[in-house]
Amino acid sequence: xxxxxxxxxxxxxxxxxxxxxxxxxxxxxxxxxxxxxxxxxxxxxxxxxxxxxxxxxxxxxxxxxxxxxxxxxxxxxxxxxxxxxxxxxxxxxxxxxxxxxxxxxxxxxxxxxxxxxxxxxxxxxxxxxxxxxxxxxxxxxxxxxxxxxxxxxxxxxxxxxxxxxxxxxxxxxxxxxxxxxxxxxxxxxxxxxxxxxxxxxxxxxxxxxxxxxxxxxxxxxxxxxxxxxxxxxxxx
Amino acid sequence: xxxxxxxxxxxxxxxxxxxxxxxxxxxxxxxxxxxxxxxxxxxxxxxxxxxxxxxxxxxxxxxxxxxxxxxxxxxxxxxxxxxxxxxxxxxxxxxxxxxxxxxxxxxxxxxxxxxxxxxxxxxxxxxxxxxxxxxxxxxxxxxxxxxxxxxxxxxxxxxxxxxxxxxxxxxxxxxxxxxxxxxxxxxxxxxxxxxxxxxxxxxxxxxxxxxxxxxxxxxxxxxxxxxxxxxxxxxx
Numbered sequence: 001x002x003x004x005x006x007x008x009x010x011x012x013x014x015x016x017x018x019x020x021x022x023x024x025x026x027x028x029x030x031x032x033x034x035x036x037x038x039x040x041x042x043x044x045x046x047x048x049x050x051x052x053x054x055x056x057x058x059x060x061x062x063x064x065x066x067x068x069x070x071x072x073x074x075x076x077x078x079x080x081x082x083x084x085x086x087x088x089x090x091x092x093x094x095x096x097x098x099x100x101x102x103x104x105x106x107x108x109x110x111x112x113x114x115x116x117x118x119x120x121x122x123x124x125x126x127x128x129x130x131x132x133x134x135x136x137x138x139x140x141x142x143x144x145x146x147x148x149x150x151x152x153x154x155x156x157x158x159x160x161x162x163x164x165x166x167x168x169x170x171x172x173x174x175x176x177x178x179x180x181x182x183x184x185x186x187x188x189x190x191x192x193x194x195x196x197x198x199x200x201x202x203x204x205x206x207x208x209x210x211x212x213x214x215x216x217x218x219x220x221x222x223x224x225x226x227x228x229x230x231x232x233x234x235x236x
Numbered sequence: 237x238x239x240x241x242x243x244x245x246x247x248x249x250x251x252x253x254x255x256x257x258x259x260x261x262x263x264x265x266x267x268x269x270x271x272x273x274x275x276x277x278x279x280x281x282x283x284x285x286x287x288x289x290x291x292x293x294x295x296x297x298x299x300x301x302x303x304x305x306x307x308x309x310x311x312x313x314x315x316x317x318x319x320x321x322x323x324x325x326x327x328x329x330x331x332x333x334x335x336x337x338x339x340x341x342x343x344x345x346x347x348x349x350x351x352x353x354x355x356x357x358x359x360x361x362x363x364x365x366x367x368x369x370x371x372x373x374x375x376x377x378x379x380x381x382x383x384x385x386x387x388x389x390x391x392x393x394x395x396x397x398x399x400x401x402x403x404x405x406x407x408x409x410x411x412x413x414x415x416x417x418x419x420x421x422x423x424x425x426x427x428x429x430x431x432x433x434x435x436x437x438x439x440x441x442x443x444x445x446x447x448x449x450x451x452x453x454x455x456x457x458x459x460x461x462x463x464x465x466x467x468x469x470x471x472x
Binding site: 003023074092095096100101136138139140141149183184217218219220221222223225226229230231232234 | 238309310312328332335336337374375377396419420447454455456457458459461462465466467468469470
């Protein structure tokens with residue numbers, strides 16, 4: 001945890017005094033082993049980052065005086081459309097792409113997505129939020145990404161993609177593509193990545209018919225956890 | 237599994253007949269549910285890739301006629317020096333970088349590597365090999381990477397780094413660096429990546445004094461599993 005993410009409810013007065021209790025209190029204790037007077041790096045969810053100087057540590061809570069000064073790191077101008085991965089992988093990817101600065105994540109269905117994945121508890125809002133917070137704390141960011149679930153491919157593609165990709169460079173990762181993944185793109189991007197095993201041809205054709213450009217990352221087939229950061233890092 | 241990796245011992249005659257038994261037989265059965273006559277994508281460890289046409293499936297074994305035709309995908313001209321990550325993360329990274337085509341992996345000590353990590357069973361040769369094979373099978377490659385363990389930072393740095401980095405571009409990932417990570421490098425690279433929490437300044441200074449260039453990947457701190465593919469994908 002490189003930053004402690006605070007929420008408005010954590011503040012107990014208008015002068016920037018924060019009280020932490022419960023899980024986050026114990027986590028700070030375990031990870032930082034802080035003493036009164038120590039400064040922690042903190043950020044306000046949706047706001048600035050700064051420091052919290054610990055004023056007191058009691059048995060079940062601690063208080064700190066928070067000073068918020070700086071903007072969080074810049075976001076990536078990216079909308080990530082990802083075929084729903086298996087739950088264990090999804091947890092790590094949510095953390096990873098949040099840390100990288102992705103703010104728009106759309107989890108979609110695809111022919112090769114196992115139906116049971118849509119029933120996973122990982123998709124419950126509080127569990128998604130937990131991974132996003134871990135990602136923000138990793139990267140010292142404060143702006144929670146938006147995560148949308150689209151369990152029906154065709155209506156999502158036909159009804160929502162056209163406005164979604166407007167004014168962006170829409171890319172679909174496809175190992176069979178002729179064009180390599182572009183580098184150092186200086187404009188907003190919409191990036192679609194299929195499931196393990198890939199999008200089926202119908203899905204690729206549908207996205208291409210809506211304006212997507214098929215791009216590849218070489219002749220190696222990478223797993224989803226590797227391909228997602230690899231593509232994002234190659235593009236930006 | 238996008239390719240079944242075969243070893244010389246799997247061949248039962250000189251005409252390319254292979255017999256699979258045990259764990260790999262059951263794995264092929266579970267994953268591919270093959271019938272006699274089906275073709276699987278196969279590769280010979282250290283050699284070519286091709287197809288295996290199944291000739292018979294019995295209760296505890298199957299046989300196939302293997303035809304090896306094509307070279308495996310090109311390797312990356314990269315030596316990866318990685319501060320030993322925690323065991324769970326190491327397993328995934330070995331798979332991931334093997335799939336990306338890294339052939340030289342050196343796991344080193346660093347001040348912030350927990351000593352207990354060096355005792356992990358994940359470091360036993362057969363367990364390392366298992367992850368490497370999974371990475372090769374993921375990427376349809378056949379050339380096993382070499383993995384070296386260097387549990388002492390200073391002698392490794394002083395005695396081995398100079399010859400190791402000769403004729404390569406030596407890069408050390410350091411969030412405090414002034415230079416961004418280079419893109420589309422067309423020469424061999426040696427890339428050093430620290431542990432969670434980073435190399436300490438002494439280690440960075442030591443590597444820089446030996447010729448390394450400190451480079452950063454932006455102002456976000458990423459976890460090791462994210463930063464490794466991100467850096468490799470940015471560089472090549």
